[in-house]
Amino acid sequence: MGKVDPMWIWGVGAAGVAALVAWGVHSALPAVPLLTAAVLLGIVVGQLPVLRPAVTGMLAPGLTLASHRLMRLGVVLLGLKLSLVDILGLGWVTITSTVLIVVLTFFGTLWLGRRVGLPGHQPLLIATGFAVCGASAIGAMSGVVKAKDRETATPVALVTLCGTLAIGVLPLLWHPLGLTDLQFGHWVGAGVHDVGQVVATAQIAGSAALAVAVVVKLTRVLMLAPLVAGVAVYERRRAGTVDRTVRRPPVVPLFVAGFLAMVLVRTFVPLPATVLESIDLVQTVLLAMALFGLGTAVRLSELLRTGGKALGVGLASWLLIALLALAAVLIS
Template identity: 45%
Template sequence: MSRELSGSNLVRDRAVADTPPERPGTELTDVLPGIALSVVGTLVAMGVGRLVPTVSPMLIAIVAGALVANLFTIAPRFRPGLAFSSKRLLRVGIALLGLQLMFSDILGLGWGVIAVVVAIVCLGMAGTMYAGKLLGLSWTQRVLIACGFSICGAAAVAAADGVIDAREEELLTAVALVVIFGTLMIPAIPLLSSAMGLSEEAAGMWAGGAIHEVAQVVAAGGAIGGAALAVATVVKLARVLMLAPVMAYLSVRSRRRPAGGAGAAQRPPLVPLFVLAFIACVGLRSTGLLPGSVLAVAGLAQTALLTAAMFALGAGVRLAVIRDVGPRPFVLAGLSTVWVASIALVGVLLVS
């Protein structure tokens, strides 16, 4: 594995080294081809999403990007733009995600449900981190999986990567695991809820607390029923709101970790800018001043930006790399899925 990864890192380093920074305008021309490819992937994913409304464009984009990466050879000229899409566009999309949230909606859940949401995120991350340590996984790999499975899927994985600066193969593995295990949860939660005789509202609360991606929660909630879909979405968005304090904590924690040879200048900011923008967007939406037309445009922009970012992330997924990481991340993903779902179920039973 190390030989293959070292080779890929060497190619990437050479590509960066061959980019002459001193020429004005070169940076823009470097990223345009990759951004254009991400836009094409976004249009395809959103088009398929319209034809199959039960499937999220973001999930389609991840799969499409992975198919492109593994069926074709992506030319080096596309890589700077794909990297830009997977990081910069993602952060703007996460910030705009705050416009889907209102503090009043979260408070409307009641303090009992809010406490359950906080427990899901905090205990979910703590348990995942501990299990990953027992499995011998790196701190960064554990953080990525813990964030993705406890908060909001691939967006949380990529957001955490922007704070802790994990290795590329760790990021791509965590994204792939979110897609695989989150998709498996879409039919599992409705079937288990029915077998246990949960009410629609309780089942929706469980779906919102247990499933990784927002889109996966919507799919599962819709399969349960209309009442379940409404509560599942709000509970899930409450988990999304936890992205801000978790990213701030990780940023502080990363600053305390040894900087190696990079030096202190490369330490992340105390609170990442996109986290502040996310909180500002939540506050702006909560004022009720934004008209529906503005929110509709912002929602479309947020979906398009996150879809472009997911396509770019998917384009970095190589099956050979995923295969070479070994079974331990998959074991941790399975344990984390069961752990988070169990916490959510216990919480639902306590507050129902």
């Protein structure tokens, strides 16, 4: 744990206010997921010249704390959404195909990002976000590889853009593709990035489709733990090889262990519905604050000048996971 700047309270407070505004946007426009609204609000704030001095000055310590530490805490609590019983209820074919979709999307996007020459950790972060669970997965992975906020900003913007497009595009393809309600829910759960975006997209096909979509999506979320742990092992070995005086990252990051612990709690401990609802609210608020902080680091002017390759990789990854998910639906 690093030293916390005493000025953090201003940035965290701003992130809290932003989470409330995002909640208001979601309440007025239910088709816009709350977390998507939080990211978009952060991106807008980060572009305004009148606010930029505050974002990079007085608010910076708190926004950094929100985008890193609150993100990790939110990911830990995300584990309480996952019950292994619900996942096993999908059947081995669906579970296997979902895992394959994540793996193929992750490594396919990682390969493409490196092939076109994306800088730094961008290929890894884009691959994680598109394969697993959007901006929250990017935030989790960035903590392991120690990516800078500016480096994380482009992947967050891309996964938010493509996830938002999915809310409008996938329903238009539902009937032309001849999918049943449940097949559509499966497709959405396997192919859309953020949990909120999955809910916004699948709910138009009814409660049964929504239930399938959420369980399939949360199965993908469970893949976050082995992916992050695998990268942590790689980074640990690389750090030890390059410079043995550098402190190596833990094999399993603490927040990943916490995430897995919460999955086990949800599976084996009968928690009252009121407790789960309260924790879900806290988790949503934490992630909204964290994603607002990440959004403020996005610089659209730089993205437009230098982000053409990243945009191409993001769109290709979106198409890849959509096609893989559709194939899984049709053969299952």
